[in-house]
Amino acid sequence: MPNYEFQCQTCRKQFQKSLPFGTKDLPPCPVCKGTTKRLISAPMVHFKGTGFYKTDSKPAPVVEKKEATKTPEAKAEPKKNQELRSKN
Ligand SMILES: [Zn+2]
Numbered sequence: 001m002p003n004y005e006f007q008c009q010t011c012r013k014q015f016q017k018s019l020p021f022g023t024k025d026l027p028p029c030p031v032c033k034g035t036t037k038r039l040i041s042a043p044m045v046h047f048k049g050t051g052f053y054k055t056d057s058k059p060a061p062v063v064e065k066k067e068a069t070k071t072p073e074a075k076a077e078p079k080k081n082q083e084l085r086s087k088n
Contacts, residue, residue, distance in 0.1 A: 010034030 001018040008014075008029035017027050026036050 005039040006036040007039055008032065008034045008036050014039070 001020050003016050003018045005014065005016050006027060006029075008031065010029060011032050011034060013029055013031045015030055019027070026038060028034065029036050
């Protein structure tokens with residue numbers, strides 16, 4: 001079961017509780033039984049923000065993923081043939 005983080009809206013107490021997937025019911029505050037809200041403990045900000053490609057050593061690794069299975073030599077050959085064909 002995933003572990004969620006909650007914060008009491010009454011006394012600001014923060015606590016963790018594991019709930020099954022899809023649970024929409026929020027557990028009451030363990031201190032004052034007040035209303036709680038779920039905190040997002042693992043934000044995925046880094047996916048859309050800058051700084052993901054911090055290393056310049058690998059140029060565009062995601063785009064070339066499909067062709068990565070072939071060797072650079074095998075990749076160059078069909079390109080050569082295409083050039084020859086266009087000349088003829
Ligand atoms: Zn509370």
